[in-house]
Amino acid sequence: MKSVDYESVMARRNETMLSALGLDYAPFLQHPVTFDYEALMAQVAYSLDAVREIQACAGVGDTALIELRQINRLVRKLAPKGRGARIFVKDEAANPSGSYKARRAALSLHHAKASGFKGAVAATSGNYGAAVASQAAMRGLDCIVVQEVFDSLGIGQPEIVEKGRACEVYGAEVLQLSVGPELFYQFLRVLEETGYFNASLYTPYAIAGVEPLGVEIVEQMKAATGAAPDAVICTHAGGGNLTGTARGLIKAGASACKVIAASVDLAGLHMASDTDFNRKHFTTGHTGFGIPFAGWPDRTDVPRNAARALRYMDRYLLVKQGEVFYVTEALARLEGLERGPAGNIALAAAIALAQEMNADQTIVVQETEYAGAGKQPSAQLSFARDRGIDIRRGDPEDEVPGTSVVIPDHPSRLKLRDVDLPRVRKSLIRKAKGMMPEGSALNQEDIDFLAAETRSVPQFVRDCLKAMSDR
Amino acid sequence: MKCKTGDWVRIRSVILAPHERAASIPDETRAVPLEMRVKGWLVTQEAAIGDKVEIRSTLGRGYHGTLEAHNPPYGHDFAAAIPELLRAGEELREMLAEADGEIA
Ligand SMILES: Cc1ncc(COP(=O)(O)O)c(C=O)c1O
Numbered sequence: 190m191k192s193v194d195y196e197s198v199m200a201r202r203n204e205t206m207l208s209a210l211g212l213d214y215a216p217f218l219q220h221p222v223t224f225d226y227e228a229l230m231a232q233v234a235y236s237l238d239a240v241r242e243i244q245a246c247a248g249v250g251d252t253a254l255i256e257l258r259q260i261n262r263l264v265r266k267l268a269p270k271g272r273g274a275r276i277f278v279k280d281e282a283a284n285p286s287g288s289y290k291a292r293r294a295a296l297s298l299h300h301a302k303a304s305g306f307k308g309a310v311a312a313t314s315g316n317y318g319a320a321v322a323s324q325a326a327m328r329g330l331d332c333i334v335v336q337e338v339f340d341s342l343g344i345g346q347p348e349i350v351e352k353g354r355a356c357e358v359y360g361a362e363v364l365q366l367s368v369g370p371e372l373f374y375q376f377l378r379v380l381e382e383t384g385y386f387n388a389s390l391y392t393p394y395a396i397a398g399v400e401p402l403g404v405e406i407v408e409q410m411k412a413a414t415g416a417a418p419d420a421v422i423c424t425h426a427g428g429g430n431l432t433g434t435a436r437g438l439i440k441a442g443a444s445a446c447k448v449i450a451a452s453v454d455l456a457g458l459h460m461a462s463d464t465d466f467n468r469k470h471f472t473t474g475h476t477g478f479g480i481p482f483a484g485w486p487d488r489t490d491v492p493r494n495a496a497r498a499l500r501y502m503d504r505y506l507l508v509k510q511g512e513v514f515y516v517t518e519a520l521a522r523l524e525g526l527e528r529g530p531a532g533n534i535a536l537a538a539a540i541a542l543a544q545e546m547n548a549d550q551t552i553v554v555q556e557t558e559y560a561g562a563g564k565q566p567s568a569q570l571s572f573a574r575d576r577g578i579d580i581r582r583g584d585p586e587d588e589v590p591g592t593s594v595v596i597p598d599h600p601s602r603l604k605l606r607d608v609d610l611p612r613v614r615k616s617l618i619r620k621a622k623g624m625m626p627e628g629s630a631l632n633q634e635d636i637d638f639l640a641a642e643t644r645s646v647p648q649f650v651r652d653c654l655k656a657m658s659d660r
Numbered sequence: 661m662k663c664k665t666g667d668w669v670r671i672r673s674v675i676l677a678p679h680e681r682a683a684s685i686p687d688e689t690r691a692v693p694l695e696m697r698v699k700g701w702l703v704t705q706e707a708a709i710g711d712k713v714e715i716r717s718t719l720g721r722g723y724h725g726t727l728e729a730h731n732p733p734y735g736h737d738f739a740a741a742i743p744e745l746l747r748a749g750e751e752l753r754e755m756l757a758e759a760d761g762e763i764a
Contacts, residue, residue: 194680195682203722203740261666262756262759263752263755266756266759268757308719331719338697339695340698341695343690347739354734357718362719363698364697364698365698366675366694366695366696366697367694367695367696369676369678369685369694370684371681371682371685372694374676375694392749460687461685461686463692468691514742514745515745516750518745518746518752519749522747523752523753562736562737563730565735566742566745567741568737570739570742571739580747581742596748597698597748600752645729
């Protein structure tokens with residue numbers, strides 16, 4: 190029998206992951222840094238149309254695109270004359286499990302079933318677990334979700350608890366863990382025990398499953414306004430949402446459309462801290478995932494991550510927790526849409542961005558998610574208040590994550606805060622340089638790869654490398 | 661409370677004791693064990709909260725651990741309205757009403 194202590198299980202991680210994926214990563218692991226990303230994506234053996242058909246059979250996709258007319262009037266009132274782009278939202282809450290994650294799960298589980306797996310395992314904090322469980326249920330596959338839920342006192346914040354409940358409702362066996370990255374160890378043990386499919390968020394299937402979202406945006410915007418949108422804003426965490434959407438936009442011919450990431454600013458809170466765990470009022474779409482994944486995508490449960498957001502990101506905006514709660518209220522009150530937190534992160538950024546853009550331009554917020562018990566501001570902020578977080582009106586700029594939530598006292602308080610993308614790019618390049626064995630240098634092919642990885646140009650990469658070796 | 665075979669229960673077990681935990685995590689996390697909770701049908705004949713028991717999950721997989729709860733409620737709900745947000749909603753409505761006729 191194999192030993193199942195921490196070191197032994199972690200030492201077998203590569204073989205365990207590989208046998209649970211039904212994909213051959215060997216061609217993409219020959220060089221420490223450089224690989225053919227498009228060839229990795231081409232491992233998906235289905236055309237875009239075939240993907241759409243597979244998803245349609247599973248009730249996924251083809252969601253409504255809604256113009257936010259009241260919010261757009263508000264934006265026009267706040268914006269300088271001639272400014273105020275029109276905002277539209279893609280109502281992804283209409284997917285079977287209530288979020289765009291159903292798109293990622295649908296293609297992955299189709300592939301798992303086609304490859305003969307009897308079940309699937311997902312390590313996820315939430316919506317994706319529900320999506321995998323839902324898609325597994327449809328296909329008669331078993332589903333196990335390994336989820337970080339509680340702090341050491343056994344307390345979980347309401348949205349996490351809701352996400353766990355959703356997984357159970359779709360028939361998943363849910364292993365609920367206390368805080369810590371060693372969740373991955375338990376995940377590997379389950380894969381070893383069951384031989385089930387690793388329904389990773391980061392396979393080419395999981396990303397190709399999002400591409401139709403980008404395509405639908407272009408089709409629906411053309412029908413509604415006669416043109417593709419000028420900007421699409423994606424709530425960003427691990428980067429699959431943005432990567433898949435951007436690839437779909439390009440496939441639909443909208444290469445000029447700006448792709449913008451948005452995350453909630455949780456600066457100062459540690460993602461692996463038992464005591465910070467319940468002081469976050471967002472469970473995804475925050476900087477705790479968004480910044481590290483933008484700067485280095487290969488930190489996941491697959492050997493090469495197919496979600497490579499920095500390749501597609503034109504801009505990266507941060508919003509405050511209080512701003513998102515405010516915008517959630519605005520969406521309900523002004524548009525009659527009660528939706529969950531994730532999409533409203535991008536919406537908060539869109540309201541600020543629209544005021545900078547011209548009145549004849551358009552922005553698409555590319556998702557909503559469902560609102561159930563635990564997901565509302567009422568649940569989150571009541572829980573926060575009980576735990577001593579200061580909740581008040583004012584300037585969200587004064588918000589301190591883990592200590593306060595500042596709900597804007599006026600819509601003009603919604604602000605654009607740019608992440609310094611050149612810095613993120615440099616940090617990726619530095620890390621790549623560090624991956625090279627002693628004595629070997631990055632050649633022209635590697636530099637071209639890093640330029641593509643960072644949405645920059647070879648000269649930028651060379652300048653960064655030079656600055657690093659001069660120091 | 662006594663639980664009997666076939667009851668839907670939740671158990672708890674330790675996956676990693678503090679000394680077995682990863683070196684890279686914050687001190688407050690390494691000070692406590694990594695724990696797991698899972699629900700299933702009680703296999704053990706009769707047990708009280710705190711007893712060592714065996715369960716079968718909904719997929720039929722077996723788990724051992726300490727019996728923690730009999731059919732525990734999820735516990736989360738909508739909680740209470742947030743007055744700060746209610747006021748914000750009213751203000752936004754007013755702003756739009758005032759803007760009627762002002763903007764296209
Ligand atoms: C509803 C929803 N939107 C957006 C995201 C962010 O997606 P990604 O992690 O691919 O960046 C998530 C994922 O956690 C999500 O569940």
